Amino acid sequence: MSDNAVSLPSAPGNIKPDRKKYRETFFGGIYTTNPVTVQVLGICIFLAVTIRVQNSIVMGLALIVVLTGTNLFVSMLRAYIPRRIRMIVEVAIIATFVIILDQLLRAFYWDMSKQLGPYVALIITNCIVMGRAEAFAIQNPPLISMVDGAANGIGYLWILVAVALVRELIGSGTILGFTILSTSWYTKNILFLLAPGAFITGGLLIWVINAINLSLKKEKAK
Amino acid sequence: MKNSVHVIVFAGILAVVCSILLYAVTQFTEPFRKMNEETDKDRNFLSALGVPIGKNVRPKELLGIFDKNIKVRKLGKITIYEYIPETSASGKPVAVAVPFSGAGFWAPIKGVLAFEPDLLTIRGIRFYQQEETPGLGGEIASKWFQNEFKGKKIVSNTGEAGFKIVKSGEAAGVNAVDAITGATRTSERVQIMLNRVAKELYKERKNYVR
Amino acid sequence: MNTTSVLAIFIASIFTNNILLASFLGLCSFIVVSNRIETAISLGIAVTFVMVFTSAINYIVYYYILIPFKLDFLSYVVFIAVIAAFVQFLEMFIERFSPALYYSLGIFLPLITVNCAIFGAVLFMVIRKYDFIQSVGFGFGSGLGWALAIVLMAGLRKKMGYSKIPEALKGPGIILIVTGVIAMTFIGFTGMLSTQ
Numbered sequence: 001m002s003d004n005a006v007s008l009p010s011a012p013g014n015i016k017p018d019r020k021k022y023r024e025t026f027f028g029g030i031y032t033t034n035p036v037t038v039q040v041l042g043i044c045i046f047l048a049v050t051i052r053v054q055n056s057i058v059m060g061l062a063l064i065v066v067l068t069g070t071n072l073f074v075s076m077l078r079a080y081i082p083r084r085i086r087m088i089v090e091v092a093i094i095a096t097f098v099i100i101l102d103q104l105l106r107a108f109y110w111d112m113s114k115q116l117g118p119y120v121a122l123i124i125t126n127c128i129v130m131g132r133a134e135a136f137a138i139q140n141p142p143l144i145s146m147v148d149g150a151a152n153g154i155g156y157l158w159i160l161v162a163v164a165l166v167r168e169l170i171g172s173g174t175i176l177g178f179t180i181l182s183t184s185w186y187t188k189n190i191l192f193l194l195a196p197g198a199f200i201t202g203g204l205l206i207w208v209i210n211a212i213n214l215s216l217k218k219e220k221a222k
Numbered sequence: 223m224k225n226s227v228h229v230i231v232f233a234g235i236l237a238v239v240c241s242i243l244l245y246a247v248t249q250f251t252e253p254f255r256k257m258n259e260e261t262d263k264d265r266n267f268l269s270a271l272g273v274p275i276g277k278n279v280r281p282k283e284l285l286g287i288f289d290k291n292i293k294v295r296k297l298g299k300i301t302i303y304e305y306i307p308e309t310s311a312s313g314k315p316v317a318v319a320v321p322f323s324g325a326g327f328w329a330p331i332k333g334v335l336a337f338e339p340d341l342l343t344i345r346g347i348r349f350y351q352q353e354e355t356p357g358l359g360g361e362i363a364s365k366w367f368q369n370e371f372k373g374k375k376i377v378s379n380t381g382e383a384g385f386k387i388v389k390s391g392e393a394a395g396v397n398a399v400d401a402i403t404g405a406t407r408t409s410e411r412v413q414i415m416l417n418r419v420a421k422e423l424y425k426e427r428k429n430y431v432r
Numbered sequence: 433m434n435t436t437s438v439l440a441i442f443i444a445s446i447f448t449n450n451i452l453l454a455s456f457l458g459l460c461s462f463i464v465v466s467n468r469i470e471t472a473i474s475l476g477i478a479v480t481f482v483m484v485f486t487s488a489i490n491y492i493v494y495y496y497i498l499i500p501f502k503l504d505f506l507s508y509v510v511f512i513a514v515i516a517a518f519v520q521f522l523e524m525f526i527e528r529f530s531p532a533l534y535y536s537l538g539i540f541l542p543l544i545t546v547n548c549a550i551f552g553a554v555l556f557m558v559i560r561k562y563d564f565i566q567s568v569g570f571g572f573g574s575g576l577g578w579a580l581a582i583v584l585m586a587g588l589r590k591k592m593g594y595s596k597i598p599e600a601l602k603g604p605g606i607i608l609i610v611t612g613v614i615a616m617t618f619i620g621f622t623g624m625l626s627t628q
Contacts, residue, residue, distance in 0.1 A: 040463055040604040044548045047456040082229040088516070089236060095509045096240045100247045103505070107254035110262065117353075118555035121508050125548035127460045190404045193358065194619065195454045199612030203605045210600035241506070248505035328449075329560040353560055355454070 017144045025136075025144055029151025035128045036159045037209040042128035045119050046160060047198040053176050056164035058112050059119070060157025062105075064150055066097045066123055067132055071149030074137040081138070090133045091124070098123045128152060163201050167192045257281035264288045266350035270336035271305040271317045298426040303334075317345050320423060324415035327407045329353035331362070335419055337376075341427045347371045349412075359408030370399040376420035383424035387413040438569040441562070445573030447621035451549050452581045453614060455556075458549030462582055463607055465540070472586035475540045476579025480572065482522065482544050483553055486515045487571030490554045491564055511554050516545045549578050584614055 017025075035041045042063075049059045073093050074081070081089050102120045105113040113120065123129065132152055137145040168174055171192035173181035191197045261281040268275055268284070273291055275284060290308045293315070294301065304315035319336040332351035337344060347368050354360045361367055375396040377383050386398040387409045397420075401409035451457050458479070465475050490511050498504045523541045527534045544550065553574045557567045588610055597606055 041460060043459045043463075043608075044456045044552075047459070080232060082225070082232055085229055085233060089232070091512060091516075092236055092240055092509065095512060096243060099244055099505070099508055102508075103247050103251045103255065106258065107251035110258040118552060118559055121555055122457070122548055122552055124508060124512060125546055125551045127546065130546060188403070190358070191616075194404070194615075195456065196612040196616040196619070198456065199608045199615055203601075203608030203612065206605040206608065207598070207601045210605060211598075214600050240509075244505055244509075355449075 017141065022144060022147055025148045026151045029148060029153075030155040030158070034155040034159065034209075035131070035152050036156060037206050039128075039131070040206070041131050042126045042156065043202065045122055045126055046156075046163070047195070047202055048119050049116065050160055050164040050167050050198060050201075051171070051193055052115075053161060053164040053168050055112070055115060056160040057157070058105075058109070059116065060153070060160045062101055062120065063123060063126070063128070063156050064153030065101060066094065067129055067149035067153040067156075068146050069097045069149070070094050070129055070133050071137040071145040072142055074133045075140060075142040075145035078138050086138065087130075087134075090130060090138075094129050094133070095124050128156060159205070163198075163205055166201055167197060171197065254281075261285060263350055266348040267292070267303055267319050267321075267334050267336075270334045270346040270348040271303070271319050272336065272345055273305055273307075297430055298422075300422060300426055305336075315339055320419055322415050322419045323351075324411060324418075326352055326354055326411055327359055328355075331412065331415065333415075335371075335416070337423075341423060341430055342375050342377060344371045344374045344376065354405070354408045358402065358405040361402045361405065362408060362412060367399075367402060374399060376416075376424060383421050385413065385416040385420045387416075438565050441566055442569040442573040445570050446577040446580065447618055450577040450581060450615075450618055451553060451574040452578050453611070453618050455552065457552035458547050458578055461543050461547050462578075462585065462611075463604055465543070466582050466585040466607070467589055469583065469586040469590060470536075471540070472582045473579070474536050475543070476575075476582050478540055478544060479547060479549065479578050480575030482515070482519060483550050483571045483575035483578075484568060485571075486518050486550055487553055487557055487567045488564070489518065490514050491557065491562075491567045494558060507558070511551060515550055515554075519545050549574065581611075581614065585611065588614075 029035070033039065036043065036046060045059060049055045070090070070093050074090055077089070098121060101123075102113070105116075105120060132149055136148045140148070165175060168176075169180060170189050173179060173183060173186050173188050189197075192201065258281060261284050265275070265284055268288060268291075271292075273287065275287060279287075291305055293304045293306055295304065296302070300320060303319040303321075305317040305319070306313055306315050310316070317336050317338060318341060319334050321332070321334045323330060323332040325331070330351065331349060331354070333347060333349040335344065336346040349362045349368075352360065352363060354362060374385075376385055378397045379395055384397060386395075387401045388398050389401055445451065449455070452459065452462060461475065466472050493510060493514060494504070494507060498507055498510060503510075519541050523534075526541075553571055557570055562570055585607070589607070592606065592610075601609075
């Protein structure tokens, strides 16, 4: 299979990554190049599930599993994947993972799978998964690709939970189903459960994080 | 040429591996999924009737409880589910459930309404199939909305059969509950369903022998 | 069986339950491509076209092939494959018969394969148990709704080019917030369907 060398995207994949690279990859996914706030990927599911904290946690965990898994497999197969059909191969691997996950949820976590509805299947077209496979796993060794996948998953999870906390608290007066703001004096702001609330909360969150990053950058420049 | 052979071989192997994997997982989860799908309805019937079931009861046990405690029979055109506790000596039903369904905003809504043996007082209600907007119409599946129904009647104070879902905070009378704020359409449709059940059941009520 | 009339589904999927503004689908390409009105219109047309046909094809494939042969565990993969194949086919077709159209539209076609709105529309069609006519109506309405949203956004972004926006809010932040406001105005259409 000598001609496969041609289909290898680039050389750096064959250099052994050092500890610094691992650290950068890990924190990159979680914060500095966070898939949601910095790259603005995967917001379809993001806005839909943040209606409740519990849904967000399950979706975040699901995404960690799918991201780590696909990154591992894409990375292991990276020397053999023909360049021409690389996108289709990635989609096939992602879809396999997602379907398995969907089936397991339906078998063992029925209530949640009922609530998440089509959004579990929509992980297949979530740009984050495809994006990480395409941008990272296809040119890096398996272990660090897994780290990258998990880090991006965690990065997605914490943003999900942050937005869900705001939306569930203001919209339903509860957190994780426990009443925090009693309805005796608090009028639920339904707007936050509706689509506009999702868009606006998401936009404000990106604003806050960008503002923090900008001021940090200015500080450094001084 | 060599390259396209490689492409075909790779795609073939990938397709076969993925299909086998998926097939295996589907086969493995099938009994559980089937059980969940089938027991979903039963679980909601039991829960509406107030049959004590454990929180993490396994689907198989649940079917057992359903078989032992629930008697299905016809009352006129309506199918009723009587709850006769297996421990009860008298064999008299302590609650009666009536399923209902109708068009929701997005997809059909299915639910079950449980009554005290007088067939007038509501004991519980569950919506077990709905695709309404989450957070709005979807709230019909939430506890607070379903709890509103407890103790309500399907006849008004003046003795007229029917059920109403009214604007939030204005629920007056024994046969009305508060609607979900912001989900007017779902509330309207649920009212139509319940009203129909109420009227039909009220008609058949005099033929009901315990 | 779903009894809602096709017309109601069609109108609802454009306005009150817009696939982008109410179900959040197709946001990735929405944010990237909404910077110019011309491109927004082209992509909107392409998405609508693909959505109508993939809804129809996937309906037939799902109910006449996958279900009878008990292959529905492969449904997601098949749906994606159908969408990808259709887009590929469309691309070749347009390239051969209308190079001019290909230049204005063709470059966006690969983007459509990964547009979750199209996959999402197919999933909703299956979950809501639409019949064939309803599915096509839903696909058409959702496509038009998506196109309408992206064209509106492109227009607003053109205007926003002249406004002073805080540095940190520029880009996706302000786009999401403006989309939220558009979504709010679309809720206003709810009254349209109250007579059904």
